[in-house]
Each structure stands twice: as C-alpha cells, then as structure tokens.
Amino acid sequence: MLSTADLKTKIEAAIPGTTLKLVRESLLLENPNDLLKVARFLKESDLGLDYLSSVTGADYLTYLESVYHFYSMAQKSGPVVLRVRTDRQNPQIPSLTALYRGAEFQEREAYDMYGIVYEGHPDLRRVFMWEGFEGWPMRKDYQQEDSETLEMADVAWLENQGVKVPEPIKAKAEELEKQGKRALAQKPGQPEPQ
Amino acid sequence: MTEKTFSLHGAGDMDTQTLEINIGPQHPSTHGVFRMNVVLDGETIVSLKPVMGYLHRNHEQIAENMSYTGSMPYTDRLDYFNSMSNNFGYAMAVEKLANIEVPERAHYIRIIMAELTRLVNHVSVIGFLLNDLGAFFTPVLYAFREREKILDIFEEVAGARMMCNYLRFGGVKYDLSPEVLARIAGILKKFPKFLEEFETLLTKNEILCMRCQNVGVLPAELAVSASVTGPMLRASGVNYDIRKADNYSLYERFKFRVPLGQKGDVYDRYYVRILEMRESLKILEQAVKEIPAGDIMSKKMVPFLKSPRNFKPPVGEAYARVEAPKGELGYYVVSDGTAQPWRYHVRAPSFINLTILEDLCIGQKVADAIIILGSVDIVLGELDR
Secondary structure (H helix, E strand, O other): OOOHHHHHHHHHHHOOOOOEEEEOOEEEEOOHHHHHHHHHHHHHOOOOOOEEEEEEEEEOOOOEEEEEEEEEOOOOEEEEEEEEEEOOOOOEEEOOOOOOOOHHHHHHHHHHHHOOEEEOOOOOOOOOOOOOOOOOOOOOOOOOEOOOOOOHHHHHHHHHOOOOOOHHHHHHHHHHHHHOOOOEOOOOOOOOOO | OOOOOOOOOOOOOOOOOOEEEEEOOEEHHHOEEOEEEEEEEOOEEEEEEEEOOOOOOOHHHHHHOOOOHHHHHHHHOOOOOOHHHHHHHHHHHHHHHHOOOOOHHHHHHHHHHHHHHHHHHHHHHHHHHHHHHOOOOHHHHHHHHHHHHHHHHHHHHHOOOOOOOOEEOOEEOOOOOHHHHHHHHHHHHHHHHHHHHHHHHHOOOHHHHHHHOOOOOOOHHHHHHOOOOOHHHHHOOOOOOHHHHOOOOOHHHOOOOOOOOOOOOHHHHHHHHHHHHHHHHHHHHHHHHHOOOOOOEOHHHHHHHHOHHHOOOOOEEEEEEEEEOOEEEEEEEEEOOOOOEEEEEEEOHHHHHHHHHHHHHOOOEHHHHHHHHHHHOOOHHHHHO
8 A cells, every 4th residue: 555645646646737735644635626536546546445435524613624535445455535625605525426326425414514515416415404404513613502492483383383382481582582692502611621 | 273285196197106105213124213215116116215313413513522531431322232342443543543552451352342242233133134024023032042141241341231331542441350251151152052043043944035035136336336334245245344454453363254145135144144153253262262361451541541531632633443243333533632522423334334225125125125124234323323
C-alpha cells in the first residue's frame, strides 16, 4: 500500500487539474466537483479500492465536511481516507451512489444529520428523522427543542384535535410567543476536569 | 372533524392494481420497530422501501456531549446482542487515537469475549430466522438454551448478561479467573454436540431447503459495491473477513478459516453462520489454552479508570473497525484535544447491509421478503442508533 503522500502525487498525476492536500493521514480534495473523477480513479485503477466502507459528515463550524473511507476487498488493502469540504450555507457535494451503491443510505444519513446535499443521489430523503422535521440535528449550532414546554403552534394543533390544554401551559406558550422565543432545551455544558 | 375522501388508484378502468402495504413497524417478523413499505402485484413484490428511525435517539450526538469513557456503556445498547464486540470496536478506535498499547492478556480476553459473542449472535439469528420461516419458537429455544450458558459467563466476568460494558481503553475491566476459563473450556466441549443436534434438525430439513434455497440471491459484485459485510458478504463467495484483512488485536496468532458460500441465497447465509460458529470454537480453544498471565490494563490508562473526565486524547482522528457478528462495525472518532470527542460516528453493519434489501426482494413473494430480512440479520438498536 502506498503512503498518503505517494498516493497524492499519483492521483494528481493521473487526473490533471485536481489538487489534493494532506490532512493528517488523509487527503483533502480542494474542489468538491472533482470527487467523482477521483473516486472513479480509486476504484478502477490498479489501486482497486472497490469497497467504500464509510461515508459520514462532520461539522467544523466554518465549513462542513464529508469523509470517505475506502478499502480494497480484492487486495485486502486500505484505508484511503478522502475528505471534501463545503460551505455551511449551501452545502453541495457530488453523490458517489452511482459508483458505490453502499453510499446510498450513508449519504442519506449525512444529509439527514448535517444537511449536506449530495447531488445526483437517486433518493435523497431523511432517513432517521421524520418527514417535515426542520433543522440538522448533528450540526454544532443545533438547538434541541424542549419537549416539556409547549409553544403556541403546539397548543393550536392540540386544540384543533379537540384536546383541552391547561391554562398555565397555554399562558406560558403565549408568553414565549410574545417574546418571540422558541422552547429550547439547555445544552449540556462541557464537563469540568476533576 | 373534516370529512375525508378516499380515492383508489386506478379505479374506474380494468387495469390490474398494485397494492401498497406496510409491514411493520409493529410486527414480529421485522425484529423490532422497522417498517417495510411494500408494493405488491398479487403476491409478488414490485417495490420495497425500508423506513427506519423509530428507535433513533441520536447516539452520535449524545456521545459528542460526553466524556470518552462515558460512551462505553452506550455502545452496549447499539447492538444489544453483541455488547462485547461493540465495546471492542470503540475501545480500538480510542486506543488508535490516543496511541495506547494493550497488554497481551487483555488482547486474549477481548478475543475470547468477541468470539463468545459471535456464538451468541449466530445461534440466536438462526433461531429467529427459523421463527420467520414458521418453525415457531422451537429452534429459538434450542438456541437460547446454549445462549444462556454463555450469558452466564458474561455475567460472572462483567457483572451483566447483555449490557456488559466490560472493555476499557487500554484493556478490560476485570480479570478472568481460572474457574471462568475452566467453564469456558466446558462450554467449548459441549457446544459442538449442540451444533450437531441443531444441524440434524435443520441443515437437511426439506422445508428449510425449499424455503431458503435460491431465495434472495445476492451476487458477489453487487455485494461488494453495496458495502455489504459480514456473513452476508461471505455467503456470496467474497473472501473478506476483517479479522484476516486487518489482523487487528492478536488475530494473526490464531488458526482459523473463513467459510464462504457459493450462491449467496438465504440458505448460504444460514449455513455460513453455522460454519463460522465452528471456526469461532477453534479460535476459542486456542485462546483458552494459550492465554498468557500478566496485566489486563495498560499502565498509562489505569489512572483514568477513576477519573475518566481527565482523559483527553491528542488532537487527531481515528477509524477502527472490527468484524462484529453482523458485519463491519466501524467507529470514526475525531478529537479536538478536550475531554469530549468532536466527532463520533458509528458505521453500523445492520444499517448498511439493508441498502440492497430491495434488490433482494423484488420479484419474490411476500413470505420470502420476511425470511430475506431475517437472513440479513438486523438489530434495530444499531440500525437506528
């Protein structure tokens, strides 16, 4: 198996125009649009990385990242770690599902948790969270809803269903509405070193 | 109440209609709260969409708000049949991250526990598969009789039968006493007899053969491209076992073979699991015989047993994977130098092996979809996370 630095030169020589950067033991692809070309090279060249073990997202506050772990089943070699960065506002990365079927559910999961849109994915829907859920739960700035406190929208829905909402709960919901706030749970703090 | 109107798809002309039904989420054959959205033409499956997330509790986010050691008991709850293997993968990932050496005896103990877990898993999975086939609970009870004996050992060693929480970064929590080793050796003596009995009942059983052979065939190329791992991959004839490919822990010291199937149908998946149990027994016999004396915890990690929140791995990332009974279980951990992981991801085999469920089921009958799902071997705790 080649070292990461050798692999970088090999890929850059084979696909002109791609630029890679070494990040620890992995390769960072500078331009996300080259991802399909690079993945195809990894799969079809003599590297034979036919097995995409893991696809996942990560949030680094200023950008989102998609991380890929490739192995070779035929040569029993690996891993090659490839990472692609994209901005938080409009995160778009090409999908690898056409090349590796195994990416199908994993890209759906990364979309579900981080909101990374994998372009060209055949069926990009939420996988764990329900349809109509708003927000991206694994992003670092995600604020969890407080399930104990009701908001005005909840009260209206309940009353529409014919449920009688107790007055104190309703008053609290109205107050939140007045202040323009949402019912959010407190984030667990950093643990204190002992 | 508003009045609701229903319209039937295709009503009014004489075309054949397809029927859309939900199998699950509350159905005994779905092995938990899992739903299959199936479109049927008569009894033949036209399309099948798995719907999951009913047991989702965002394990990854919880782990990111917790100390490293704090997630160890939570990994038990991923695949609650195989808590020891789950601990193993997570411990390996953090050891890689913080560069911790594991003593030899601890490696042996881990391998013994991982292989015992494999016996527990495979034996129960075959039982449940037979349940799905309609052999109501007799094979399961045969299987659970043996499983209980192994769970008793887990209880004696770790204090719990299913949620073991036994491994620590740099070793294991408690040592194995000579009595426990003798009891494991006793199980190893009796288990082959049980397997023979089990096989006499099942392997050449006409009903089992008729229901399982040539059903849900998974071609090798599709299996590789869809990242299918574990017994399911090997039943399709692909020789890939992470114990051999990565040689993690001390697996290179043990002599065992990797059983392969030929066709990749449900029957092969059943039989590969039977053969894998025999190989696990071989590993266990060698491990129990050769286990060395010595420490069970790395000296570097002993202080952190009492103050886990002081454990701060250096900045970096690690991906470690083990051959869990259901397939490749991977943990991706990124450290920012604090006491909590910045990113923690579980690559769950139950989840990814389901990618090809639709391909396996199209063209089969509804009853076959049930056993195909049974042969994939899923656990919802791990699938939904």
